[in-house]
Amino acid sequence: MQLLLCEAVTSAEIGAVIQLSPQESRHATAALRMTTGERVLVADGLGRRAVGSLEVQDNAACVVIESIVDEPAHNPSITVVQALAKGEHGELAIDLMTQVGVDCIVPWAAQRSIVQLRGDRAEKALAKWQQAARTAAKQSRRAWLPDIDHVATTKDVLAQLSSFDSVLLLHETASTPLATVALPDSGRICLIVGPEGGISPEELSAFNSFGAVDVRLGPDVLRASLAGAVAISVLASRLRWAAPPAGVGG
Numbered sequence: 001m002q003l004l005l006c007e008a009v010t011s012a013e014i015g016a017v018i019q020l021s022p023q024e025s026r027h028a029t030a031a032l033r034m035t036t037g038e039r040v041l042v043a044d045g046l047g048r049r050a051v052g053s054l055e056v057q058d059n060a061a062c063v064v065i066e067s068i069v070d071e072p073a074h075n076p077s078i079t080v081v082q083a084l085a086k087g088e089h090g091e092l093a094i095d096l097m098t099q100v101g102v103d104c105i106v107p108w109a110a111q112r113s114i115v116q117l118r119g120d121r122a123e124k125a126l127a128k129w130q131q132a133a134r135t136a137a138k139q140s141r142r143a144w145l146p147d148i149d150h151v152a153t154t155k156d157v158l159a160q161l162s163s164f165d166s167v168l169l170l171h172e173t174a175s176t177p178l179a180t181v182a183l184p185d186s187g188r189i190c191l192i193v194g195p196e197g198g199i200s201p202e203e204l205s206a207f208n209s210f211g212a213v214d215v216r217l218g219p220d221v222l223r224a225s226l227a228g229a230v231a232i233s234v235l236a237s238r239l240r241w242a243a244p245p246a247g248v249g250g
Contacts, residue, residue, distance in 0.1 A: 009044040025061040045145035071143040077103040083110040083195035089225040096229035098136035112197035164190040174214035
């Protein structure tokens, strides 16, 4: 089944009819070519997901709710501090990380980031990243949308690190494999991904002084837009993917 996003799912009950937004209606009818009677998944992006029957009239769509499940948030959660990437690589990073289960993304203006976003440019970029996350969440049928913060400086990131139970920093010279590093059973995990030019010595020293553990993925150096998604996959294979998928019930 295809998944659509609708805030009305939050307060919906079984048997309720919820109206999709014009954007989601167009996506269902024009892009997906869905018609009346087809069953569809709808989620509010805050953990509630439902199954329903689609009704289409004059390109507007609504869903008759048949069953609902409240899916718990990931525990431990995974936050990725992602260095800004140039061009479409930033949106690609958001897309890939969302598909594999990131919970929060902190765009980071690293010292060696080619792109530096401020003011209106930062707000426009944030809107694009949020849209990329919505699209990827629908593709992967996620009940939860990841939070995407405003662009953070290194100082901003350092101020947040004490709130995490584990801070892992991807670095090509690290000797500890991400696949074997100790992980908490619950709480919050932070993963720091540097830019294409790498994390500067000053940044590395600052993160390490706040308890960040250097880890590596493997012998190859990945693009910044891919490294975060691969790292989340490694973590998810250890923390999440062995568990049965959340069902959709009444």
